[in-house]
Amino acid sequence: MGIKFSLAAVFGLVLAAYFGITAGGLYHFFGVSVPYIAFLLFLCGVVFRVLKWARSPVPFRIPTTAGQQKSLPWIEHAKFDNPSTKQQTVVRMALEVLLFRSLFRNTQFEASEGHKLGYQQEKWLWLGSLAFHYCFLVILIRHLRFFMEPVPFFIQGLERLDGIMQVGLPGIYLTDIVFMLAVTFLIVRRFVIPHMRYISLPQDYFPLFLLFAIGATGVLTRYIFKVDLIKVKTLTMGLISFHPVVPAGIGVIFFIHFLLVCTLFAYFPFSKLMHAGGIFLSPTRNVPNDNRIRRYVNPWNYPVKVHTYAEYEDHFREKMVEAGLPVEKELEEAPSVTAEP
Amino acid sequence: MAKVPKPNELELKYEFPETGWMDTPAVFRPGNFSYPGKAKNLKVVGLPNPREWSPADDDWKLPPDWKKIILEGLRERLDKFRTLKIFMDICVRCGACADKCHFYLGSGDPKNMPVLRAELLRSVYRKEFSLAGRIMGKMVGARDLTEDVIKEWFMYFFQCTECRRCSLFCPYGIDTAEITIIGRELLNLIGCNIDWITGPVANCYQTGNHLGIQPHAFKDMIDFFVDEIEAVNGIRIEPSFNRKGAEVLFVTPSGDVFADPGTYTLMGYMMLFHEIGLDYTWSTYASEGGNFGFFTSHEMMKRLNSKMYAEAKRLGVKYIIGGECGHMWRVINQYMDTVNGPADFLEVPVSPITGTRFDNAASTRMIHIVEFTADLIKNGKLKLDPSRNDNLKVTFHDSCNTARGMGFFDEPRYVIQNVCNNFYEMPPNTIREQTFCCGSGAGLNNDEFMEMRMRGGLPRANAVRYVHEKFGVNTLAAICAIDRAALPTLMNYWVPDVGVCGVHELVGNALVMEGETERTTDLRGEPLPGMEDNENEDI
Numbered sequence: 001m002g003i004k005f006s007l008a009a010v011f012g013l014v015l016a017a018y019f020g021i022t023a024g025g026l027y028h029f030f031g032v033s034v035p036y037i038a039f040l041l042f043l044c045g046v047v048f049r050v051l052k053w054a055r056s057p058v059p060f061r062i063p064t065t066a067g068q069q070k071s072l073p074w075i076e077h078a079k080f081d082n083p084s085t086k087q088q089t090v091v092r093m094a095l096e097v098l099l100f101r102s103l104f105r106n107t108q109f110e111a112s113e114g115h116k117l118g119y120q121q122e123k124w125l126w127l128g129s130l131a132f133h134y135c136f137l138v139i140l141i142r143h144l145r146f147f148m149e150p151v152p153f154f155i156q157g158l159e160r161l162d163g164i165m166q167v168g169l170p171g172i173y174l175t176d177i178v179f180m181l182a183v184t185f186l187i188v189r190r191f192v193i194p195h196m197r198y199i200s201l202p203q204d205y206f207p208l209f210l211l212f213a214i215g216a217t218g219v220l221t222r223y224i225f226k227v228d229l230i231k232v233k234t235l236t237m238g239l240i241s242f243h244p245v246v247p248a249g250i251g252v253i254f255f256i257h258f259l260l261v262c263t264l265f266a267y268f269p270f271s272k273l274m275h276a277g278g279i280f281l282s283p284t285r286n287v288p289n290d291n292r293i294r295r296y297v298n299p300w301n302y303p304v305k306v307h308t309y310a311e312y313e314d315h316f317r318e319k320m321v322e323a324g325l326p327v328e329k330e331l332e333e334a335p336s337v338t339a340e341p
Numbered sequence: 342m343a344k345v346p347k348p349n350e351l352e353l354k355y356e357f358p359e360t361g362w363m364d365t366p367a368v369f370r371p372g373n374f375s376y377p378g379k380a381k382n383l384k385v386v387g388l389p390n391p392r393e394w395s396p397a398d399d400d401w402k403l404p405p406d407w408k409k410i411i412l413e414g415l416r417e418r419l420d421k422f423r424t425l426k427i428f429m430d431i432c433v434r435c436g437a438c439a440d441k442c443h444f445y446l447g448s449g450d451p452k453n454m455p456v457l458r459a460e461l462l463r464s465v466y467r468k469e470f471s472l473a474g475r476i477m478g479k480m481v482g483a484r485d486l487t488e489d490v491i492k493e494w495f496m497y498f499f500q501c502t503e504c505r506r507c508s509l510f511c512p513y514g515i516d517t518a519e520i521t522i523i524g525r526e527l528l529n530l531i532g533c534n535i536d537w538i539t540g541p542v543a544n545c546y547q548t549g550n551h552l553g554i555q556p557h558a559f560k561d562m563i564d565f566f567v568d569e570i571e572a573v574n575g576i577r578i579e580p581s582f583n584r585k586g587a588e589v590l591f592v593t594p595s596g597d598v599f600a601d602p603g604t605y606t607l608m609g610y611m612m613l614f615h616e617i618g619l620d621y622t623w624s625t626y627a628s629e630g631g632n633f634g635f636f637t638s639h640e641m642m643k644r645l646n647s648k649m650y651a652e653a654k655r656l657g658v659k660y661i662i663g664g665e666c667g668h669m670w671r672v673i674n675q676y677m678d679t680v681n682g683p684a685d686f687l688e689v690p691v692s693p694i695t696g697t698r699f700d701n702a703a704s705t706r707m708i709h710i711v712e713f714t715a716d717l718i719k720n721g722k723l724k725l726d727p728s729r730n731d732n733l734k735v736t737f738h739d740s741c742n743t744a745r746g747m748g749f750f751d752e753p754r755y756v757i758q759n760v761c762n763n764f765y766e767m768p769p770n771t772i773r774e775q776t777f778c779c780g781s782g783a784g785l786n787n788d789e790f791m792e793m794r795m796r797g798g799l800p801r802a803n804a805v806r807y808v809h810e811k812f813g814v815n816t817l818a819a820i821c822a823i824d825r826a827a828l829p830t831l832m833n834y835w836v837p838d839v840g841v842c843g844v845h846e847l848v849g850n851a852l853v854m855e856g857e858t859e860r861t862t863d864l865r866g867e868p869l870p871g872m873e874d875n876e877n878e879d880i
Contacts, residue, residue, distance in 0.1 A: 002480075005480060049430075052426070053423060053426055053427055053430075054423075055420075056419065056420055056421065056422060056423040056425075056426045057421065057422075057423060058422075058423045058424070059421060059422060059639075059679075060639075060675060060676055060679055061675060061679070062424070062516070062519070062675050062746070064505055064508045064509055064514055064516060064745050064746075065744070065745055065746060065747055065748035065774065066509055066745070066748075066774045067748055067750075067773075067774060068748050068750050068751050069701070069747055069748030069749060069750075070701055071701055071712060071749075071751070071752060072697070072701075072712060072715065072716055072719070072752070074719060075715075075751045075752065075755070076751070078748065081748075081774070082748040084701075096512070096514075100512055102437075102509065102510055102511060102512050102514065103435075103437060103510070103512040105509065105510055105775075106437050106510060107440075107441075107510075107770055107775075108440065109440040109446060111353060111355065111446075115348065115351070115353060115799060115803065115835070116803060117446060117799070117800055117803045119768075119770040119771075125435065125436075125437060129435070129512075189436075193436065194356075194357050195357065195436060195439045195440075195451065195454060196434075196436045197357075198357045198361075198362065198451055199362075199434050199436060199439070199451075199454065199456050199457060199460070200434060201434065201481065201482040202480055202481060202482070203481055203482065204433070204434050270473065272430070272431060272432065272433045272434075274430060274431055275431040275432075275433050275512075275513055278427045278430060278431030278513055279431070279512070279513050279514075281423065281427055282427060282431075282513050282514040282515070283423060283424050283427075283514075284424070284508055284514035284515075284516045284519075285513075285514040289674075289747070289748060291674055291675050291676075291678060291679070291704070291705070292673075292674055292678070292701055292702045292703070292704060292705040292707075293700065293701060293702070293703050293704055294703075294704055295678045295679065295682050295683050295704045296678070296679045297679065298679050298680070300421060301679065301680060304640055304643050304644045304647070305387070305644065306644050306647045306648070306651070307546050307547060307644075307648075308651070309626050309648075309651060309652065309655055312549065312626050313626075315547075316555060316556050316557075316625075319555060319556060319557045320556045320557065320625070322557060323556065323557035323560050323561075324560075325556055325557070325560060325582050325583055325625060326582070326583050326584065326585070
């Protein structure tokens with residue numbers, strides 16, 4: 001159900017752009033209005049969501065400790081898996097964000113006859129995710145050429161590096177291939193691994209289908225239909241300089257690609273894609289394990305009802321005295337308490 | 342009480358129902374749930390909706406406005422805990438956590454996959470706190486809060502031991518323990534809790550410890566161990582109680598005082614302290630290291646934990662030493678100073694024997710006995726004869742809380758390797774930060790839950806069986822009172838030839854004490870290696 005719904009949604013978007021342009025001639029709408037709305041939604045949405053998270057305090061410092069704590073000086077401290085200072089925590093976070101440290105630990109269990117369990121390294125998810133995210137990043141950076149004039153040297157360098165295989169004309173980018181493979185992998189594992197199928201929701205399939213469609217239309221735009229990039233750049237430069245113009249003669253495939261990208265941006269802040277921001281705020285990762293060293297203050301710590309020693313002694317005084325335990329008030333000083341408090 | 346299937350009868354299947362998880366209701370059957378909290382225990386600590394009820398009944402006798410209470414409770418907690426808010430929003434269901442949970446591995450129940458355990462709460466959150474969820478409902482994984490949802494929460498938040506293994510593997514650090522803790526808090530608001538938690542909580546609050554041992558009885562029990570130690574090596578120890586002006590307050594879980602094999606660990610503590618001449622006192626008021634309040638709510642955790650600092654202040658000690666316990670140390674390490682500090686009336690702990698200053702506890706001013714002992718050994722202050730433990734082939738079980746809530750790995754290993762000659766590690770994916778829970782933590786160590794406990798403990802037992810078969814390991818050491826209570830049952834079920842002990846039991850055996858008579862038995866009264874013949878002569 002979730003698969004069909006998400007697939008239908010992406011198809012719907014493709015058709016909307018196709019007919020909107022070919023039959024409706026809605027160039028301005030798809031070329032100017034949609035990207036402005038999408039970008040606004042993205043910006044406001046992300047800011048809103050992060051502020052909403054930040055508004056809730058972190059009452060306790062509860063890092064998940066993944067290595068030896070800082071202890072006696074002769075015990076080797078796992079600084080980056082169990083940081084005890086801010087600097088070490090920054091390294092831990094960098095490892096998480098840049099290298100997906102936690103996912104790298106992934107294992108897969110295997111059950112065999114006689115209640116035997118085994119665990120194997122499982123790096124495919126880590127590799128697939130890392131490939132996906134980095135290719136996406138490179139592709140995003142490459143696309144900055146549409147928003148900058150002149151194109152900065154680092155983007156040109158990146159493009160040269162990415163196209164190092166020098167196959168075909170225009171040259172094939174490595175990241176395009178790997179991106180499509182990685183997204184396909186992420187989709188297929190949701191289809192074929194039973195537990196993935198069972199836990200996946202429509203909002204898990206939709207972004208993947210969307211990304212696949214974005215990649216596919218991007219490839220078509222560049223390699224098959226060969227959209228006039230000079231005209232596209234006129235459009236994009238117009239958008240960022242707030243003097244939008246839609247030059248005639250940009251192929252419909254570009255508008256399909258563009259609508260899908262805009263949808264991704266608009267959808268981003270309202271979805272699980274916000275994990276990109278959430279990881280930075282995750283309290284099991286972004287704080288040091290130094291509670292015993294430095295006191296952590298909970299802003300809403302409130303007084304609670306406790307059973308005081310005085311109440312306790314009142315309750316047990318007789319028995320305590322009889323057993324020879326020291327008391328604050330001797331029996332004759334205190335009124336005898338027999339009733340249960 | 343449910344009949345517990347034998348190990349060979351226990352079916353292990355990893356299958357997924359035809360129906361989606363939202364349409365598969367929780368089924369309560371003997372062996373998969375814990376008995377509900379008794380009204381009298383709820384009243385002692387003022388928990389809401391005390392009543393007699395059973396999870397197996399159709400009618401749970403919830404308060405009429407239960408739905409409002411839960412939703413307001415959830416809103417309040419979203420505002421109070423950034424963890425909750427973020428964990429509700431950012432899960433991508435990548436599935437990395439799915440097979441990391443011992444309850445999933447042992448039961449094959451998909452709702453024991455951490456991702457779905459969290460979705461039980463997330464689905465309600467989406468419905469009530471997100472626009473998409475309100476409009477699109479099930480299409481975006483949102484659902485209404487119904488009594489069946491409450492029942493499902495009860496089932497699965499009390500089938501989680503808050504061990505955090507899933508959190509280790511989650512790329513965003515989503516912590517199911519945090520979700521379970523808050524889920525249980527919500528359930529407690531409408532009186533849905535289990536007696537194996539509320540009973541100890543009421544006891545601890547009123548009497549000072551989970552087991553409800555009254556002050557005179559507590560003293561009697563410690564005195565009993567004085568006799569036991571004397572029988573082993575002729576040394577007569579003189580413990581003190583509630584003594585003002587002692588240098589150190591010692592707090593350990595009451596399980597150590599009450600039940601084997603924790604008691605042997607307790608004897609180990611007493612022998613060690615006597616041998617080094619530590620100026621310490623027991624407290625009958627703060628006679629509990631553990632904290633079942635932590636399995637009830639953050640507030641209850643604070644209420645029970647308050648006794649440690651209060652008593653340390655009243656007695657005027659310099660610092661506190663804590664015994665071997667798991668969740669006790671999660672609370673001390675990650676919560677105590679925040680909820681009940683600052684401990685400015687105490688001093689930064691300095692070992693009176695070695696002079697080592699424990700700067701890693703500069704603020705809480707409470708140290709773990711194992712780090713204290715490790716420091717003594719490192720500085721050569723203890724005379725040890727590890728050969729007394731030569732009949733033991735030892736492996737070490739990292740307790741979840743000290744592992745993933747602290748990072749306490751090398752201290753216990755250092756101590757064990759100095760008091761035992763035969764130490765073997767279990768496979769790397771089952772120890773240290775990747776350790777598996779005993780299956781009975783977070784208040785689930787009760788008899789009626791036995792089948793699930795044996796299932797949940799399977800991954801741990803499976804790793805022990807591996808070293809048992811490979812190296813002949815016959816002893817499982819642990820630094821947690823729940824482990825010492827739960828693992829013997831688990832071992833008896835899955836790996837019958839393996840016994841369980843605390844680390845300080847091993848220390849007590851190996852410790853050569855000044856003026857002691859020649860030992861013929863270990864702390865359990867079993868003959869020492871090489872003394873088997875003497876034993877026979879006695880008989």
